[in-house]
Amino acid sequence: MPELPEVEVLVRHLRPLIRNKTIRGVRVLRDRVLGATTAVKLRRTLLGARFVSVSRRGKYLCFQLRTPRDRRPVKLIGHLGMTGRMYLSRRHDPPAKHTAVILDLGRTNFVFEDTRYFGRLTLDDQMVARLGPEPLSEVFSTNYLVAALARSSQAIKVKLLDQRLVAGIGNIYASEALFRAGISPRLPARELNLSQMRGLRRAIREVLREAIRFGSTVPLNHGTAGRDSLFYFGRAADAPDYYEERLRVYDREGRPCGRCGANIRRILQAARSTFYCPRCQSR
DNA sequence: CACCATGTTCCTTG
DNA sequence: CCAAGGAACATGGT
Numbered sequence: 337m338p339e340l341p342e343v344e345v346l347v348r349h350l351r352p353l354i355r356n357k358t359i360r361g362v363r364v365l366r367d368r369v370l371g372a373t374t375a376v377k378l379r380r381t382l383l384g385a386r387f388v389s390v391s392r393r394g395k396y397l398c399f400q401l402r403t404p405r406d407r408r409p410v411k412l413i414g415h416l417g418m419t420g421r422m423y424l425s426r427r428h429d430p431p432a433k434h435t436a437v438i439l440d441l442g443r444t445n446f447v448f449e450d451t452r453y454f455g456r457l458t459l460d461d462q463m464v465a466r467l468g469p470e471p472l473s474e475v476f477s478t479n480y481l482v483a484a485l486a487r488s489s490q491a492i493k494v495k496l497l498d499q500r501l502v503a504g505i506g507n508i509y510a511s512e513a514l515f516r517a518g519i520s521p522r523l524p525a526r527e528l529n530l531s532q533m534r535g536l537r538r539a540i541r542e543v544l545r546e547a548i549r550f551g552s553t554v555p556l557n558h559g560t561a562g563r564d565s566l567f568y569f570g571r572a573a574d575a576p577d578y579y580e581e582r583l584r585v586y587d588r589e590g591r592p593c594g595r596c597g598a599n600i601r602r603i604l605q606a607a608r609s610t611f612y613c614p615r616c617q618s619r
Numbered sequence: 620c621a622c623c624a625t626g627t628t629c630c631t632t633g
Numbered sequence: 634c635c636a637a638g639g640a641a642c643a644t645g646g647t
Binding site: 338339395415418419452454497506509586608609 | 623624625626627
Binding site for chain 1: 638639
């Protein structure tokens with residue numbers, strides 16, 4: 337579920353639900369998701385702390401908390417990996433199968449669940465510091481893109497997944513943005529001309545904004561019964577109709593391009609699928 | 620059994 | 634030192 341738009345929608349959803357809630361208990365069921373943090377340290381840091389704010393940076397969630405002991409705010413960092421979810425459940429609900437961490441908030445629990453355990457909930461914020469600019473901010477300008485891509489021979493699709501270039505684009509929206517910009521995913525980054533650079537920046541911003549808007553208008557409660565879940569993917573078996581046609585190329589191999597009718601292709605780049613229209617994206 | 624999957628890090632090779 | 638490619642992480646769906 338997790339590229340920038342999905343994380344943004346999740347943050348907006350969680351913000352009013354957890355603000356001012358105090359953590360009364362911390363249960364770690366899967367240490368791996370803590371990264372460099374230990375369960376003991378997490379418990380010591382979070383017990384008695386109160387949520388002050390939630391924000392997003394790239395695909396990371398940044399929770400700020402305040403403790404009665406410490407003057408400084410505590411920062412808790414979340415990342416959903418490939419299959420992570422965060423939601424509130426009722427206090428005595430039995431934990432879902434792949435629950436990694438439960439924060440007891442009194443009447444409710446804050447739950448971090450992650451089937452594949454690639455996600456993180458940690459006090460370690462060093463990864464956030466290495467991120468490139470926010471694609472929806474003014475820092476992400478055409479000039480920035482031109483300078484950042486000037487010396488890279490890497491295929492532009494692969495480059496877009498580099499979180500140091502720009503934060504928050506993943507495998508789905510990389511393909512979608514390139515389709516919208518009409519740029520071949522194989523084009524070496526440094527070979528984009530100025531008009532393509534402008535077009536790509538614009539396409540990235542549009543694709544992400546539209547996905548946020550879409551996610552904000554969709555009910556948050558399906559996919560998994562009884563729990564908040566955002567799912568977004570091309571052809572999930574239980575996807576309702578309105579998810580159709582949202583993505584123009586991702587997971588649409590062999591289907592006709594909505595713009596020109598040519599068959600969408602799938603190729604592998606850096607061991608990951610890329611989807612594109614061979615006619616609309618010939619260069 | 621085979622292959623695929625929204626992400627990131629680490630290792631090897633050049 | 635840097636860039637690029639691939640495997641690894643862990644689990645489930647088709």
